[in-house]
Amino acid sequence: MTTDATDTASRSDAATAQASAGNAPAADAQADRIRRAAELIAARGPSAPVLGRDPVNQAMVNTWTEAMGDANPVYTDASAAESSVHGGLVAPPAMAQVWTMRGLHGTRAEDDPLGAMMLALDEEGFTSVVATNSSQTYHRYLRPGEHVAASNRLESVVGPKQTALGEGWFVTTCTTWTVGEETVAEMTFRVLKFRPTSSRPSVREGARIIEAPEYADGVLRPVTSRDTAFFWAGTQVGELRIQRWGDTLRHPPGPVDPGGDLDAKPDYIVARGTGTVYSYVVHHHPKVPGKRLPFVVALVELDEGVRVLGELIDVDPDEVAIGLSVRAVFLRVDEDLTLPAWEVVR
Amino acid sequence: MSVAKTLSASDVEIGATLPPMTIKASPTFIISTALATRDFQDVHHDRDAAVARGSEDIFLNILTDNGLVQRFVTDWAGPEALVRSIDIKLGVPCYAYDTLTFTGTVTDRVTVDGEQRWVVEVVGTGNLGDHVRGTVHIALPEEAS
Numbered sequence: 001m002t003t004d005a006t007d008t009a010s011r012s013d014a015a016t017a018q019a020s021a022g023n024a025p026a027a028d029a030q031a032d033r034i035r036r037a038a039e040l041i042a043a044r045g046p047s048a049p050v051l052g053r054d055p056v057n058q059a060m061v062n063t064w065t066e067a068m069g070d071a072n073p074v075y076t077d078a079s080a081a082e083s084s085v086h087g088g089l090v091a092p093p094a095m096a097q098v099w100t101m102r103g104l105h106g107t108r109a110e111d112d113p114l115g116a117m118m119l120a121l122d123e124e125g126f127t128s129v130v131a132t133n134s135s136q137t138y139h140r141y142l143r144p145g146e147h148v149a150a151s152n153r154l155e156s157v158v159g160p161k162q163t164a165l166g167e168g169w170f171v172t173t174c175t176t177w178t179v180g181e182e183t184v185a186e187m188t189f190r191v192l193k194f195r196p197t198s199s200r201p202s203v204r205e206g207a208r209i210i211e212a213p214e215y216a217d218g219v220l221r222p223v224t225s226r227d228t229a230f231f232w233a234g235t236q237v238g239e240l241r242i243q244r245w246g247d248t249l250r251h252p253p254g255p256v257d258p259g260g261d262l263d264a265k266p267d268y269i270v271a272r273g274t275g276t277v278y279s280y281v282v283h284h285h286p287k288v289p290g291k292r293l294p295f296v297v298a299l300v301e302l303d304e305g306v307r308v309l310g311e312l313i314d315v316d317p318d319e320v321a322i323g324l325s326v327r328a329v330f331l332r333v334d335e336d337l338t339l340p341a342w343e344v345v346r
Numbered sequence: 347m348s349v350a351k352t353l354s355a356s357d358v359e360i361g362a363t364l365p366p367m368t369i370k371a372s373p374t375f376i377i378s379t380a381l382a383t384r385d386f387q388d389v390h391h392d393r394d395a396a397v398a399r400g401s402e403d404i405f406l407n408i409l410t411d412n413g414l415v416q417r418f419v420t421d422w423a424g425p426e427a428l429v430r431s432i433d434i435k436l437g438v439p440c441y442a443y444d445t446l447t448f449t450g451t452v453t454d455r456v457t458v459d460g461e462q463r464w465v466v467e468v469v470g471t472g473n474l475g476d477h478v479r480g481t482v483h484i485a486l487p488e489e490a491s
Binding site: 069085127128 | 350369375378379381382383384385386387389399400407408409410411412413414415416417420421425426428429430431432433434435436439487
């Protein structure tokens, strides 16, 4: 194992030890998986050098200097560059990385350690990435026509860390840029691979959530109150939550104990989501925004005993009958609203 | 044609400050610099994607910070100043419609491989706070060019 890989292991060990106090075992297991992936990737060493899409060229330099607003003539004015310390046109040193960017349709080389580490973290739910550090050293200026290649190696993976963006891992890579055998520039680059804090809460296992943005236009939005907020928070994560007062289930949820106990406080259960059609209507008219006619609305008696209303989707109206077995699904209208609905158990 | 004057080593003192540089980070600026650096990550050109990934808006990419820090230093030092290294650390994001102000100070003079280099510390501050902090090493001609 290289010194770098050893360094990776010891640093991430320290980070994990730090983070594990009070963490659930699942989080520890995840951190272990990430650490192991990092060790394997770091142990592979540097990737084979990959040539940039194009050699250093004036068109890209012009586009870059115009976008940056950099008027330095040694990059763009041949005669000025001729009489300068460079004796001719050169590329801006800060473009070093640009020459080997993969571009819109580029794919990472199979042995690219950053790609492998990003994939490993994607799989663990750390799906967003933001660059945090770049330390570049330029051994000399590049000239038009030179073709630069890049080789990367994984230096370290440190985490999990709580950051302003969310929980994440810092991934540090080292890049060496070469022209032929000559090293022309080097970089240490660090990104934070994180799980965005604004991302949706995790969905209950087995729940079927259907993206239904077509409902957003004109849908009647429920008024959410302190009595019903738990219900709508539940649908967002694929849970059909039923209010409970002591042993009594109540739906729709209300503010007061059905038994009249004014001191009672409710909680809720998560229904299994299965039940039978107690009653239904087939809606033919009038038109309802966002819906194709006809559609079926069913009052379903859950296995837990309470009745809940919702659209019965993906069904031929002639197929619907009292007693039909159905289960809950969830129509995700947008960030704010997920509606409960039903589908036939087939 | 000759190039504009570059500061010589004798023109610079430790503690010297650089004239501030202001950058209006319009969506056009953020997108055109991202593309000029061949960075096609959606968070640098697609607001919906940026928001879905937890950002307020599209934001400046790090390759552009590198370019801006370089420009800030060479705008001051002159076209023949030789940039030897740029080390930057990002702080708060620079979202579309932000305005960045770069300030800088000469903090040291070091010798590397027999070459005298000036160390310039740079800070780029936006509406949300410090967006980028950096250290740039440059070599200057010994006498005025």
